[in-house]
Amino acid sequence: MPDHPDQGKAATAPVSRRGVLQGGAAIGAGLAVGLPSAADAGAPEAVPPAPVSPPANTLSPVVMQQVSFTINGQHQTLTLDARTTLLDMLREHLHLTGSKKGCDHGQCGACTVLSDGQRINSCLSLAVMHDGGEVTTIEGLAQPGPEGALHPMQAAFLEHDGFQCGYCTPGQICSAIGMVEEHRKGWPSWVTADLTDAHPSLTDLELRERMSGNICRCSAYPNIVAAIRDAEGKMPA
Incomplete structure (x- = not known):
């Protein structure tokens, strides 16, 4: 009979994190060395991917259109991008900046002008829709001339x-x-x-x-x- 209770048992080395990682790396390297290559296994060679052509240009060309109006009593003829709003045409092309761009969604009314006598939100109306029409802005309400009477x-x-x-x-x-x-x-x-x-x-x-x-x-x-x-x-x- 052994004199000590631990006698006769196999000595167990302490397990460390470093040892676990080293052992796993060694096992993985051994498995990799033992695996046959794709060529040895008779696998077909990889087929290179087909060339990809660049996507076609799907953007439509800018459509320019000539439009004529009577703005504040003066005839105007402009060539505009067909997407130009009446408000942007007044402000950016004719420099009539009295009409204001507030919300640009037709919700605030700051851009209101008179089109053929009726009030409209100029930010929601395309300029080309008023070809041949008459538009009055705040600049055209008073009588002409430096001494013209206000509306x-x-x-x-x-x-x-x-x-x-x-x-x-x-x-x-x-x-x-x-x-x-x-x-x-x-x-x-x-x-x-x-x-x-x-x-x-x-x-x-x-x-x-x-x-x-x-x-x-x-x-x-x-x-x-x-x-x-x-x-x-x-x-x-």
């Missing part, structure tokens, strides 16, 4: 302080002129109570609803309403 709507906005920073004011004025004409023609709005009424009353509710597409971030709305009410009776029929 009644312009004068009313000055009289009633219908602005603060002034960025939205050109669109507000053009929109107000178009709105008054729409009301005179009997066009109903979302809040018109009687759709059969050919001449609905222009109440404050009607006026605010009809001008709701023009945002004033300075919140000069009370003065804008007062200016429109003042100018309405002074505008020629």
Whole structure:
């Protein structure tokens, strides 16, 4: 019988992380040496990939188109990229920068102009759509000449302080002129109570609803309403 309980047992060497890694590397190297190559195994040679041709140019060429307008009473003929908006044509090609680019999504009304007498968001309209038409911007409302009288709507906005920073004011004025004409023609709005009424009353509710597409971030709305009410009776029929 052994004198010590550990006598007769095989001595076990301590296992270290370094030893495990070294042993694994040695086993992997031995397996790699013993494996036959692809050529020895009779495998077919790899076929090189077929040449890939560059992708065809799928971009459409820029389409240029000649368009003619009457802008603020003056005839203009331009050659434009067919994708040019009316707003960019006014600002970038004719340098009529009164019409402002606010949201460029038709949501703020800063770009409002009059096209054949009707108010539109010029940022949502292509210039080529107005070929042969008449466009009026804020620059074309006053009488011509250095001493030309202001349009009644312009004068009313000055009289009633219908602005603060002034960025939205050109669109507000053009929109107000178009709105008054729409009301005179009997066009109903979302809040018109009687759709059969050919001449609905222009109440404050009607006026605010009809001008709701023009945002004033300075919140000069009370003065804008007062200016429109003042100018309405002074505008020629």
